[in-house]
Amino acid sequence: MKRDDAEILREVQKNTEMxxxxxDTISDKVYDDDLALQLSKQxxxxxxxxxxAMDKILEGKAEPYRTNNISQMMLVGGIHTNTMFNTSTxxxxxxxxxxxxRGITDMCKALNHHERAENISLEIAKELMDFEEKNIERLKKYL
Known part of the structure; x- marks a missing residue:
């Protein structure tokens, strides 16, 4: 597997894990059943x-993304801080x-920095970006 393909797929892994x-962190703070269902589907x-992405990485015998515990702790801490006083829908x-x-931005950066990536990794990355854009549109009705 080419380096650029592996990097794109690792970015997909990172993005989806986050x-x-x-x-998972925010779900227990959601009191609107429709929003809870939307988040579960997401x-x-x-x-x-x-x-x-993981299947393609393993097929290509590349190294998968390793979860960064500090980033995960910062994410969870940030969510708890941001919802401490306001858990409105x-x-x-x-x-x-x-x-x-943020996920779309990170994927755009990865695609721009790894121009030699080929079809399958690009396809998965674009699927993720399209999904993120649809999520934004679906979530706007809860604002």
């Missing part, structure tokens, strides 16, 4: 995309939209 962790799709939707925007 998204799943964020949803988590399931993130898991599917993550697994596709609107605020939670806003936080999730910000996370999706």
């Amino acid at each position: 998204a799943m962790k964020a949803i 988590s399931l799709k993130y898991s599917e995309i993550h697994n596709r 609107s605020h939670i939707a806003e936080l999730m939209i910000q996370g999706s925007n």
